[in-house]
Amino acid sequence: MLYDVVIAGAGPVGLFLSCELAQAGCSVRVLEQAESAESPLKRLPLGLRGLNAPTLEALDRRGLLDAVAAAQVLKPDKGTPPPGTAHWLAQPRPLGGHFAGIPFALDNVDSGRWNWRVPTPVGTQMAIELQALEAVLTERALGLGVHIDRGCAVQAVQVEEAQVAVQTTTHGTVHGRWLVGCDGARSTVRKQSGFSFEGTDPEFTGHSLLIELEDPSMLTPGRQYTAHGMCNFNPPGVLALADFDGGAGHRTALDLPSAQALLRRVSGRNATITALHLATTWTDAARQASAYRNGRVLLAGDAAHMHSPLGGQGLNLGIGDAMNLGWKLAAVVRGDAGEALLDSYQAER
Template sequence: MHNHHSHPYDVVIAGAGPVGLFLACELRLQGLSVLVLEQAEVPHSPLKRLPFGMRGLSAPTLEAFYRRGLLDEVIAAQRANDAVSETAATAHWMQQPRRPAGHFAGIQFYHDRIDASKWPYRLPSPAGTSMPAALETLETVLARRACAMGVEIRRGADVDGFIESDEEVMVHAGNETFRGSWLVGCDGGRSAIRKAGGFEFAGTDPEFTGYSVEVEMADPEALRPGRHYTPTGMYTYAHPGTIAMVEFDGGASHRIQPISIDHVQAVLRRVSGVDVTLTRLRLATTWTDRAYQATTYRKGRVLLAGDAAHIHSPLGGQGLNLGIGDALNLGWKLAATVRGDAPAGLLDSYSLERHPVGASVLDWSRAQVALMRPTQSTRALEAIMRDLIETPDGATYFAERVWGVSLRYDLDDSHPLTGRSVPDFELVDGLKVGALLTEGKGVFLDFGSDASLRALVNRWRERVRYVASDARNRLGLSAVLMRPDGIVAWASETASREEEVARALSRWFGEPESASQSG
């Protein structure tokens, strides 16, 4: 018997991973009714815990959490998590004289080589450039926030299809039907929403099968700790039994169910060249470097975000950051569309802005695979990359890509700051920009406190907060308009021309309220 839920939600989200949960919080912040459907009955899984659940959070992700008042909670939860786990986030580099800042295909780059003065538009901020966190920590913090904000989460609800009409989407999960004005698939790499929606998924097929395993060995000393390239692949070993390895088999062994201890032992022997004997397989998961992306993130009333929109190898750990970036970009745009005050084309700008970011991460992933192939020419190329990554310019380039510092949307070229994440200006009263964005509104920061600009911006007062204040370091600017996602929509160094400001406000926030109210 179909149970039709008569009250439609503004948005139904498939998937309660970090991306679906963060998006749900963003939509609630804008006052929408949100239902999240998640197939898993329980959120916990050993793969979400350390060591395998470790994710590196990048600058845009940390900024997103900071600007929504979530950063302290994530840090506190991760500290508590570290305290109970043997592998504290910092442990692996504590023995090293230099502090690794990240890697490219396993080639480490270091903090002491990075020249942050190359990033003039970054100001000191509580949100750093990178931080390790376990997937389970993130999901716990985000689920707690979502529930506190009034998001409805249904676990054990496996979405298997939907029917879209002009007004709404009927979403089927098991024997129930849920109604939403919009549907967002945040349901992972094998997304049911993407498949049911007929989204085109294009990309490149895998070259290897990767393994993350936790084993017990007859002789744990037989393998050398650290990362090793071999004639047949690559492996990383941490004593006594944590192993990551890749074998260039065209991805043939991915998702062989279940993975047997004999299979893992055979692969480890081939890749390491050592006749190791495994006595127990405690945990094993496989992955590949398959790199695919939806050609568009929106079809009608159905949108995709996170792994549902793009998949790639976990090398360099950028998948989660990419997904949180999708959710941050989409939330306020979808909300304005639901409310009816979105300017023309606002929702389409989600796919236009995020697709190139995804494409660039997929290429970043492919480039690393190219550098890992077990051939003589690849090893020669790798030696050159090692030299380059040790130079200040090289380390700085890799850091800005891996940390997401170079993220810039192609909005227009009126100012070098346009399309970038807003610097965390500190106002003279000590308040920081991050705190101004917690309401999820746009912010117009007027360093010159111009009365006519105040009157102009206040015509959008429900959607844009006007703040007149000087800052300790205003980077030479006179005024900045930021979108709810913290991206600079407009900036100027000179006394502002009102028609320019009005044009920027209309482009991102639609008609002024006075006009829409009188109509």
């Protein structure tokens, strides 16, 4: 079968884009390398994500906001967030989150100075589990007839005159008139399709850990800057460590002894870890694709731009990519517009 659009990646960006295309009448197939939609890294506490105003407005316009709001981490007037969710959510002042690690309090924001924001019924921010957001988008996509293949990674891409042939690990070759890479910062689609990815190398490795401590009082809650980096402790056992090692520790698996050595070095405290439940890494590397379109192949989300995850920048920018690209690509597929319309996607994003 020849699909109108094949999407690599069933994260929030790929799923949202599939919904945009399907509701416009396009046939869509999504290829996702992970076998399961569930992951401990997508659930609390490490799976916490913040949605900003443009993302909330996009979800509202598509009738998805109520379902997403039902799954938000901290509902208005519904008490405190789960333990260890995020230090800034448990503060006595109403905090609106942070941008690139710089926190801000809502009672110190003068919204009357937002002269250019169109009146809208939605708020300015919301905290949610990544897995909950993906579940809402998956349900909508399936309801619109999107075909989602999990455990199906992209291996190779061959662009032909009127279509793109995508070789996969489990489903042979899948054909689409267009291909969109929403497959993350290490995007196979981007690498296979002639895009360059330019930017700056990392200065630090970020470690997110779910642990048990022999004595949690050894660490000070909140963000502490030290001679070797930064330690952000959310009691009783959630840690974010920034190790200024030039990114050398990225994607290096930590066992308990190495995690304890890292914690002691970065924090400067003689804390003892008794159990290591979960660990992942990230960096402040910043890169952007030289172009968002190369013929019949387009990029969106982290495949097009990567940077520090602080502040939820990647998720929210990616949803914006999908919102911008979806109706344009659908119009081209239907023949309502020429391919030149797609050039505005890169210019606007």
